Amino acid sequence: MISIDGSYLEGGGQIVRTALALSTLTGKPFKVTDIRKGRAKPGLKAQHLNAVNALQQLCDAKVPGRYLGSMELEYHPGKLGFHNLNIDIGTAGSITLLLQAVLPVVMFSDKKLILKITGGTDVQHSMPVDYFVNVLLPHLKKYADIEASIERRGYYPKGNGRLVLKIEPKYLISSFKTFDDFMASLQEDTSIGLDSQGKLLVIKGVSHASKDLMKANVAERQAKTAKYLLSSLAPVKINIEYVDALSIGSGITLWAIFSKGDEIDFINPIVMGADSLGEKGKKSEKVGEEAALRLKKQIESGKPVDKYLADQILPFLALSGGSIDVSEITDHCKTNMYVIEKFLDVKFKIEKNKITC
Numbered sequence: 211m212i213s214i215d216g217s218y219l220e221g222g223g224q225i226v227r228t229a230l231a232l233s234t235l236t237g238k239p240f241k242v243t244d245i246r247k248g249r250a251k252p253g254l255k256a257q258h259l260n261a262v263n264a265l266q267q268l269c270d271a272k273v274p275g276r277y278l279g280s281m282e283l284e285y286h287p288g289k290l291g292f293h294n295l296n297i298d299i300g301t302a303g304s305i306t307l308l309l310q311a312v313l314p315v316v317m318f319s320d321k322k323l324i325l326k327i328t329g330g331t332d333v334q335h336s337m338p339v340d341y342f343v344n345v346l347l348p349h350l351k352k353y354a355d356i357e358a359s360i361e362r363r364g365y366y367p368k369g370n371g372r373l374v375l376k377i378e379p380k381y382l383i384s385s386f387k388t389f390d391d392f393m394a395s396l397q398e399d400t401s402i403g404l405d406s407q408g409k410l411l412v413i414k415g416v417s418h419a420s421k422d423l424m425k426a427n428v429a430e431r432q433a434k435t436a437k438y439l440l441s442s443l444a445p446v447k448i449n450i451e452y453v454d455a456l457s458i459g460s461g462i463t464l465w466a467i468f469s470k471g472d473e474i475d476f477i478n479p480i481v482m483g484a485d486s487l488g489e490k491g492k493k494s495e496k497v498g499e500e501a502a503l504r505l506k507k508q509i510e511s512g513k514p515v516d517k518y519l520a521d522q523i524l525p526f527l528a529l530s531g532g533s534i535d536v537s538e539i540t541d542h543c544k545t546n547m548y549v550i551e552k553f554l555d556v557k558f559k560i561e562k563n564k565i566t567c
Contacts, residue, residue, distance in 0.1 A: 212240040212552050216281070217247040220541040223258050225549055227311035228525060230285060232553035234265045234315045236389050239286040240552070246281075253279040257303030257329065261311035264295050268315065290384065292319040299329030302369030302457070304336035313375075314525050317354040318383040318392075324376055330364045331371035332418070332461045337518060338485050339363075339373055340416045340463035345483035346522050352400045352477065353526070354379045363418060365459025393529055393554075402523070402532035404514045405564075408470040408480055413440050413505070415448035417498070419460035419488070424452045428494045432462045435498030440464070443509065460488030462498055464505045468514065482508045482516040482537075511537035513563060520565070521546045528556045533566040 212233075216225050223246055233240050246252045254262075254277070262276055262285070270288035295316070299308065305327045316323050331339040337346070343358045350356060357376040364371020381399075386392040417433035433448040440446050444466070468480035484504035486497045508516040515523070517538040524546045527534060536543070539560065547558045547565075559566045 211284075212238055214240055214242040214549060214552060216242045216245040218545055218548055220545040221248050222246060222542070222545070223255065223307065224310065224521070224542065224546060226254070226258055226283065227261060227307065228546055228549040229553070230261055230265050230311040231314040231525065232550065233285050234269050234271070234287050234290065235318070235383065236553050237287055238553055239284070241282070241284045243282045245283065251279075253281045254283065255303060256301045257299050257308045260297050260299050260303070261308050264297055264308075264312050265315060267295070268292060290315075292316065292321055292323060294324045296326045297328065299327070299369065302330035302333050302364060302366040304333050305329045305331055305364075305371060305373050306339060306342045307336045309342065310522070317350065317356065317377055317379055318381055319377065319379050320382045320384040322376070322378050324374065326372065326374050328364075328370060328372050330366060330369045331360065331373065332363060332459060332487060333366045333369075334487060337522070338461060338463045338487075339371070341465070341483045341485055341518070344414070344463070344465050345481050345516075345519060348476070348479040348481055349519070349523055350526065351479075353381060353396075363420075363453045363455050363459075365420065365455050365457040368456035370456045396529050397531040400530040402527050402530050402534060403478070404480065404534040406470070406535070407512060407514045408468040410444045410509065411467050411469050411474060413444050413446045413464060413466045415446070415462060415464040415501075416451060417448050417462040418451040418453060420455040420458050421452045422458050423460055426494070428460050428488065431494035432460065432488070432498035432501075435495045436462060436464060436502040439499065439502035440506065443506070460494070460497065462486055462501045464501050466505060466509055480514045482514070483518065484508060484516070508537050513537040517543075524558075524565075525550060527565065527567050528554050528558075531567055533564055535564045537563070539563055539565070
């Protein structure tokens with residue numbers, strides 16, 4: 211039984227999500243205490259419970275302490291058996307945070323899978339769905355072909371956004387006798403080497419808002435400000451979207467695409483991102499400015515991995531081996547290292563802002 215301190219460093223729900231993913235993959239049980247201890251509402255939230263329930267279905271896990279608000283959880287995984295998943299978080303709980311637990315498991319399935327997830331697509335304290343699709347997923351292409359479709363956007367508080375993923379794995383965990391054999395195969399074929407930025411080719415983005423905000427030109431104003439601040443760096447292309455949504459909301463996600471040659475490398479991409487969300491009383495121009503300045507800071511770091519991507523990619527760095535050079539190493543990042551080292555026979559090394567495993 212692996213023991214995990216849920217209040218370690220950043221002390222957020224990512225500790226639970228990473229532990230769930232790696233426990234399900236490795237078959238190692240764990241117990242986590244003091245879950246989200248320092249938060250205003252500590253314990254498990256709806257998106258954590260839905261992640262537990264989804265993975266429990268896949269491996270027939272025994273899960274004492276599985277209830278809303280629980281600050282202590284045990285997870286005893288059984289044998290993996292993959293199938294399609296249809297998950298409704300029931301709130302504006304983040305779809306992308308739930309996927310931190312579920313995706314690292316299902317992308318190594320023994321068959322093609324479809325995931326349909328309903329919840330929040332663009333909510334505070336989580337990566338927006340556009341960042342997930344356009345920044346994170348390109349880095350995971352070496353493990354699986356993942357087609358993502360944003361069918362609806364869901365803003366706080368009512369959510370009801372919908373993301374559909376079609377996953378075709380390239381590495382079937384069930385075809386290996388042991389987990390060590392599985393890891394050895396990944397390390398031979400998929401080692402990660404994100405060590406330099408290369409040349410900035412283009413900056414892309416999506417500026418979106420609910421249709422209630424169309425008359426105020428919210429999406430256009432967000433995009434105009436962002437484009438003005440970034441156009442000196444590279445060509446900027448930002449799509450405008452107005453959507454039907456149960457709650458009023460807006461946001462903008464931007465991503466910069468680099469290459470070590472003259473064209474985009476889709477096998478070993480270099481993509482950095484940043485975002486900002488609208489809120490009541492916040493000017494649209496401010497939303498665009500925040501996202502643009504955040505992305506500019508990541509670009510000017512000279513590193514190929516932004517601080518948001520770093521902790522998302524760490525589980526795959528641990529499985530595949532290699533190194534990433536990061537714009538900033540956050541407490542989120544260090545917390546994820548703590549959990550990963552509990553499950554995998556790996557050790558992260560940090561030299562300046564370079565993480566090696």
